[in-house]
Amino acid sequence: MNKKKIIKFLSEIQMLKRVRREGVKLAGVKIPDSVAEHIAISTQIAYLLAKLEGADASKCVLMSLFHDNEEARIGDPHKISVRYFNVKNAERKAMEEHLSNLPKQIREEILKLQKEMRERNTKEGIIVKDADWLEIAIQAKIYSELGYKGCENWIDNVEKALETKTAKEILAEIRKNPDFLNFWWKGLKKMTYKKLKKK
Amino acid sequence: MNKKKIIKFLSEIQMLKRVRREGVKLAGVKIPDSVAEHIAISTQIAYLLAKLEGADASKCVLMSLFHDNEEARIGDPHKISVRYFNVKNAERKAMEEHLSNLPKQIREEILKLQKEMRERNTKEGIIVKDADWLEIAIQAKIYSELGYKGCENWIDNVEKALETKTAKEILAEIRKNPDFLNFWWKGLKKMTYKKLKKK
């Protein structure tokens, strides 16, 4: 391996912790999630959707894992900014240059998977895109519950775009839930605040 | 006035507090300054440079005051991202649409000043651009003193680009100062920690 190039790549992916999801700033969020956080959670969702849809989960996970890496170089352009930029081309070129620090075989595998996700011409491509969008909608639901009402807009847009039955059903179920943010831990607390025995 | 459009404009410029200067994230800064902060300080610098260079200070201030407003729409693209985007065109189009909420006469005045700054074909255009860059270099000097050594790169680049004698001299003076961050307040503290009289 070319050690210099490998550590250049490793230096660059740390940048994904410093780039933030710009879109929700429109709705008033001051310090949004990082791109790295979005990658982690959307990739877990991609795995889950693949399993539930009977697709190739390993492939979906690989496809999702690097899907926003070019944002280390171009930031996270939101849906207003794309009025003014040709974002698609920029993303592709930035991804290619970003991956140029990796050995050819690895780079080509990742690029091929990215293309599949972009074109959504396979079941896995469709699933991974749905996972990407579902993560965005889920985070928006939480912000919305916390009072950022502009975030409802993200959920509406994702709802219209989803393709898989599973993703649609999950989003519908989440929307119905008035307290999704706190849903998971209700009933799990082991109470240590206790009344005295005799008083 | 068209009240709806005016308050749309006012809603939008609040966004300048939520958009952050992306460049220094490259050097490890997690939560950089906002664009609004940069506007305030670089405009004060533009006033000062104009006065010291014997130029039209009122004009410089007006020119500087709106110079990054389009970033409410396109974010703050840093010097890596411009490898992949045609930023100049995007900036111009976003600025035009941003200002479309203002009455024609106001909008045209601002656009004319922006053009002058972009083309630097007048003394004032040159000064305001220098003020913009000088603010970036000054902030980078402070980050550098706090341990973000990658920020030296910003100062080097600004140093090469400055045009006015005053801006060059100021930056040279700042670079020579090993503790610029704390320079202003040394000697100003009124000490209230006092020894007891008799002990």
Add this chain to the structure above:
Amino acid sequence: MNKKKIIKFLSEIQMLKRVRREGVKLAGVKIPDSVAEHIAISTQIAYLLAKLEGADASKCVLMSLFHDNEEARIGDPHKISVRYFNVKNAERKAMEEHLSNLPKQIREEILKLQKEMRERNTKEGIIVKDADWLEIAIQAKIYSELGYKGCENWIDNVEKALETKTAKEILAEIRKNPDFLNFWWKGLKKMTYKKLKKK
């Protein structure tokens, strides 16, 4: 120019990014806007009000641009703290010492404008004060929409104090708007989430 003094001044105005608007902490805001952010946006508003009121916009902008610079030295005293301090005197003295690093002619121009703003004995003085207050009310409206209900109090107080017809109309229009925070970008998003053509 006295280079040492000029860079002292430049070191000091960076402090305006670190001083925060203390008032809204009363209402529960943990990390409020910086003074520099307030300066940038209120100065843009001063320009706009001046144009709409047919006043001298250049003068208003200059007047507004330095109007809180003394807060680098005294912080941002809120409306509870002024029960206990003679803030007016402190502001004046701190501003004078702050400006003492600038050449006499510049310093005197700024001080003269500050006096005009304080005394509001000219159209421009009245407009710039209105712009200052309007910015505070606008930010408070956004916080209020995000759930900081105590911020309504700032809007009420500004409403009572405004002098110009334009500022009053603008604030009335903003108060009527139930989603002012998100008002500017509704309808502007270019949707990139798209259904597949044939499926």
Add this chain to the structure above:
Amino acid sequence: MNKKKIIKFLSEIQMLKRVRREGVKLAGVKIPDSVAEHIAISTQIAYLLAKLEGADASKCVLMSLFHDNEEARIGDPHKISVRYFNVKNAERKAMEEHLSNLPKQIREEILKLQKEMRERNTKEGIIVKDADWLEIAIQAKIYSELGYKGCENWIDNVEKALETKTAKEILAEIRKNPDFLNFWWKGLKKMTYKKLKKK
């Protein structure tokens, strides 16, 4: 008890978590400690100094516990700001009004202790003031080790003002330590990163 007044007092002391130690912003710290954090640690130090100096520890702790409560009302004025304000009077008046929500007997006990700390006319008054300053110097030492070199100034000033032998010796010992921040946990880690047994 007057329940309304008691819960007003409880509402107010939560504000101490939102007011921050303004001084170190001079040295470049963007989001300093809260006043509540300073109260907790300086009171623990007051207890320790009292024990080591053979003074009344209970009294010292009570004296220290409320010593900055007025900052809920007046903020935390730093050593530049006191050039422009009569801080001492403001502190006293704000403290009195702050405590006016408490029953008379309680209020008077606290005020009496505050006076003792201010006048330092008892052993305990001297110790608690030393604890207050020592906490400031300790925090400054940590910031200094992290690259905020302007913070050395706080340590110098505290060093000159301390009265008790114990506080002086402690500060001298801390200054000698080149890595005070990490001093406590070196050697305590239980390593769970382990080589495989046979490889």
Add this chain to the structure above:
Amino acid sequence: MNKKKIIKFLSEIQMLKRVRREGVKLAGVKIPDSVAEHIAISTQIAYLLAKLEGADASKCVLMSLFHDNEEARIGDPHKISVRYFNVKNAERKAMEEHLSNLPKQIREEILKLQKEMRERNTKEGIIVKDADWLEIAIQAKIYSELGYKGCENWIDNVEKALETKTAKEILAEIRKNPDFLNFWWKGLKKMTYKKLKKK
């Protein structure tokens, strides 16, 4: 005194500013209060409860002042995590090792008080535990008012656990108040926004 050990202890208690109250993250709070902040305010509450309940206030304050110090070592385990850990034992052992840097007499005094608080077999032990819980409920009330509705759960749990009449009455009074966060400062503002005399 053993200076090395004393400054180790002082280095460690600064950590209490960096450890945060983990529980409310469940309810969506991104950056909760620090443990040091909780210590300061709950100790002030302990003093107040003691006075109102006619107990030994000095003892209560000492008991409260160190009650979470072991969290420098073990963090702040929330009520889900205690399903999986034996937190009680960990707390005790960590507290003992934490205090081992202090002279024996001091260490034993603190440990004895901690035991009393844990066992709640004295009036003071009961009061200090109530103060600890009351502070948690008060902070939760504020978060709840700001839109973190999951925080209601903390208030419910504290309500069930409180023992003293005073603490119960105070919490009931706070719950009834629809705007507890802003309760203290309403009516205190000295308005400096003023209409012009003649217009």
Add this chain to the structure above:
Amino acid sequence: MNKKKIIKFLSEIQMLKRVRREGVKLAGVKIPDSVAEHIAISTQIAYLLAKLEGADASKCVLMSLFHDNEEARIGDPHKISVRYFNVKNAERKAMEEHLSNLPKQIREEILKLQKEMRERNTKEGIIVKDADWLEIAIQAKIYSELGYKGCENWIDNVEKALETKTAKEILAEIRKNPDFLNFWWKGLKKMTYKKLKKK
């Protein structure tokens, strides 16, 4: 699928954005990375190591993707806290309960992979653990370059524990690099600060 359980799981994994890597707080970091950020980057590293070591990359990625999910429930216990807790057992139990919301087949796949990582009895188990540690060392290197010198300790500990040749070589190369943080972007900037053509 059981929709309620699936969305409970999805609600829970959002918590991974709110739980932070506690360890580096020892070294003075105030707001460390989130667990989600660590998962994203360490999983990308796991993929890379697997490729470079000729192992099953898909398996490594799956194994890494969920490796810290139990921290939604137990937080991120650092190396001081494990002196006091039986963390291994807690992790296992929390992971099991966390996964209980997923269908049996999925849950068992993940648990089997976790076991392999824990026991490191396969090439992939060893690689994924190395990737986990390498990510920690890389982040520590960056903090160390920014002045958090206590973070060197993490790098030393990881260095001793790594098993694969590739991971060891990469870490050695990174340690040699005096400016790893900024390494990736040096030379990539497209300069837009330009001198005027003729002047």
